[in-house]
Amino acid sequence: MGAIGVIAVNAFRESLRDKILYNLVLFAGLLIGLSVLLADLSITEHHKVIADMGLAAINVIGVIIAIFVGISLVNKEIERRTIYTIMARPISRTFFIMGKYLGLALTLFVNMAIMWAVFLLTLWLYHVPIHPSLFQAAALIFVEILVVTAVALFFSTFTSTTLSAIFTLGLYVIGHLTADLRSMVANHESGPIKSLVDLLYYVCPNLDMLNIKGQAAVGIAAAPEFVLMASLYGLVYAGFLLTGACLVFQQRDF
Amino acid sequence: MDDIVTDNLSKSYASGWPGRPPFVALDGLSLTVGRGEIFGFLGPNGAGKTTTLKILMGLVRATSGTAQLLGQPAGDVATRRRIGFLPESPYFYDYLTAEEFLGFYGRLAGLNHAALALRVTELLELVGLVEARTRQLRKFSKGMLQRIGLAQALIHDPELIVLDEPMTGLDPIGRKQVRDLILSLRDCGKTVFFSTHILHDVEMICDRVGIVMKGRLVASGRVDELVRQDHTQSVEVVCQQLKVEGNAFIHSLASRVLQQGQQCLIVLPTPDAVDALVGEIRRQGGRLLSVTPHKASLEDLFFQEATQEATRVLPQMTSGRAS
Ligand SMILES: Nc1ncnc2c1ncn2[C@@H]1O[C@H](COP(=O)(O)OP(=O)(O)OP(=O)(O)O)[C@@H](O)[C@H]1O
Numbered sequence: 001m002g003a004i005g006v007i008a009v010n011a012f013r014e015s016l017r018d019k020i021l022y023n024l025v026l027f028a029g030l031l032i033g034l035s036v037l038l039a040d041l042s043i044t045e046h047h048k049v050i051a052d053m054g055l056a057a058i059n060v061i062g063v064i065i066a067i068f069v070g071i072s073l074v075n076k077e078i079e080r081r082t083i084y085t086i087m088a089r090p091i092s093r094t095f096f097i098m099g100k101y102l103g104l105a106l107t108l109f110v111n112m113a114i115m116w117a118v119f120l121l122t123l124w125l126y127h128v129p130i131h132p133s134l135f136q137a138a139a140l141i142f143v144e145i146l147v148v149t150a151v152a153l154f155f156s157t158f159t160s161t162t163l164s165a166i167f168t169l170g171l172y173v174i175g176h177l178t179a180d181l182r183s184m185v186a187n188h189e190s191g192p193i194k195s196l197v198d199l200l201y202y203v204c205p206n207l208d209m210l211n212i213k214g215q216a217a218v219g220i221a222a223a224p225e226f227v228l229m230a231s232l233y234g235l236v237y238a239g240f241l242l243t244g245a246c247l248v249f250q251q252r253d254f
Numbered sequence: 255m256d257d258i259v260t261d262n263l264s265k266s267y268a269s270g271w272p273g274r275p276p277f278v279a280l281d282g283l284s285l286t287v288g289r290g291e292i293f294g295f296l297g298p299n300g301a302g303k304t305t306t307l308k309i310l311m312g313l314v315r316a317t318s319g320t321a322q323l324l325g326q327p328a329g330d331v332a333t334r335r336r337i338g339f340l341p342e343s344p345y346f347y348d349y350l351t352a353e354e355f356l357g358f359y360g361r362l363a364g365l366n367h368a369a370l371a372l373r374v375t376e377l378l379e380l381v382g383l384v385e386a387r388t389r390q391l392r393k394f395s396k397g398m399l400q401r402i403g404l405a406q407a408l409i410h411d412p413e414l415i416v417l418d419e420p421m422t423g424l425d426p427i428g429r430k431q432v433r434d435l436i437l438s439l440r441d442c443g444k445t446v447f448f449s450t451h452i453l454h455d456v457e458m459i460c461d462r463v464g465i466v467m468k469g470r471l472v473a474s475g476r477v478d479e480l481v482r483q484d485h486t487q488s489v490e491v492v493c494q495q496l497k498v499e500g501n502a503f504i505h506s507l508a509s510r511v512l513q514q515g516q517q518c519l520i521v522l523p524t525p526d527a528v529d530a531l532v533g534e535i536r537r538q539g540g541r542l543l544s545v546t547p548h549k550a551s552l553e554d555l556f557f558q559e560a561t562q563e564a565t566r567v568l569p570q571m572t573s574g575r576a577s
């Protein structure tokens with residue numbers, strides 16, 4: 001068990017020494033700050049825009065970090081052949097994947113916490129009411145980021161970095177569309193299109209479920225049961241992907 | 255008690271193209287390495303040395319055959335606590351400092367905090383990197399990386415040490431240090447298995463060697479036995495004031511004749527012709543300076559195997575092309 005921790009801490013340390021992450025988080029801070037400039041609106045609109053843009057910035061930057069660190073997490077180890085000496089240690093491949101994932105989750109958590117602090121500060125400076133719904137939205141954003149990281153990690157265990165990026169991005173977009181697509185084709189008669197959309201709906205993560213930014217920005221809280229179920233859904237989905245990643249990784253030659 | 259046992263180990267790599275046959279990197283390799291032995295695994299580029307070592311470390315799965323290390327199947331996670339491994343031209347996390355790096359590997363091997371601090375210093379001293387302890391690995395030279403790689407392989411005081419070309423990238427002093435290090439490991443009762451294509455290193459320190467070519471083990475045994483098997487011991491005769499040019503008799507005996515100023519070097523393929531040659535030198539009024547039996551070296555054996563391999567393979571290739 002200790003070995004997972006060692007791998008996780010090292011993955012975290014690696015990302016701390018990677019300057020790109022700082023830049024991205026800085027960029028998120030800028031975006032949040034920028035929302036203030038879009039102020040030529042009535043006061044309630046103004047508040048909504050600041051909250052909306054802030055949440056969106058946190059979401060987008062979080063997902064970008066998750067994809068780009070997620071796809072390189074394991075691939076980089078293989079391409080740079082650092083994996084040889086790690087796998088020669090008394091640590092199973094499964095524990096290695098888990099450790100890497102936890103390390104990245106920790107990195108993402110810290111990044112989100114920083115962006116979140118900047119966001120709250122902005123809200124406070126501009127006297128925007130801080131609704132509990134904002135916290136709910138942030139929690140679900142973090143769950144989404146965990147799912148996206150698992151998707152990226154899964155693809156990166158068997159394809160190249162570039163393909164993993166494309167697949168993960170694709171799945172992210174589809175994951176936000178499947179629910180809409182499904183309701184669109186629901187009225188139609190059953191047919192190949194409907195079965196295809198159904199398949200997509202059940203296979204791809206339903207990321208739209210984790211998106212309550214719109215209502216949160218205007219202060220409408222979601223039911224706690226919904227937040228709980230949505231989080232559970234995301235975590236279980238990530239769990240399946242990680243299991244898949246471990247199974248694939250188990251079979252690999254280096 | 256044997257620390258490494260491989261039985262009929264084979265590995266084919268998929269060609270990546272449908273219809274094209276897989277590439278056979280290892281073909282029925284069987285060898286054993288005894289406890290406390292230094293075993294040199296010798297072979298030219300692309301012979302399958304790294305592939306073998308990767309299978310032993312569980313990085314690559316054998317297509318068929320078995321491998322056991324310390325009595326456990328290769329790749330067994332718990333057994334790796336007792337094995338140290340240095341990969342070929344090692345790549346490491348370059349954002350870590352030397353100290354952090356060794357600490358990381360020590361913790362992975364399950365060393366506790368107190369033991370680790372001592373061990374890290376000890377190993378940095380052993381490989382001569384004490385001054386570089388707080389430098390990031392990205393700033394290390396090739397030889398320094400090789401050294402820190404060795405330290406990493408030894409951090410947990412393993413019983414069995416597997417090294418893939420440990421001497422490459424090292425200066426002559428570093429080479430000697432590594433040879434001495436390997437010898438001292440054996441003195442502590444460790445088993446060392448290392449691959450190389452530098453024959454000299456093998457001849458100097460190995461108890462036993464295995465020669466692998468094109469994925470097959472073509473010879474293995476004690477260095478002196480392998481070399482003795484080779485009967486064609488040549489003899490070098492040096493003489494003075496002898497006109498060898500145009501001497502058909504000497505040319506018929508010798509495999510090589512070299513005239514350098516006054517001196518003349520005559521190489522005989524076997525010791526049998528020494529008497530005849532010495533008689534001829536006397537008759538021609540030459541002065542004999544020295545007769546040196548040239549002990550066949552591992553190098554001769556190595557080239558002999560390589561040539562045999564080539565003569566075995568080449569006709570196949572040409573006949574294949576003709577048809
Ligand atoms: N992943 C791979 N896919 C396909 N072929 C491979 C792969 N790895 C190795 N090979 C092939 O297997 C053969 C043996 O390679 P290996 O690396 O074991 O040689 P080696 O004896 O270590 O050589 P060197 O002295 O150059 O390090 C080579 O012909 C190589 O091209």
Ligand SMILES: [Mg+2]
Pocket residue numbers: 303304305342418
């Ligand atoms: Mg090699």
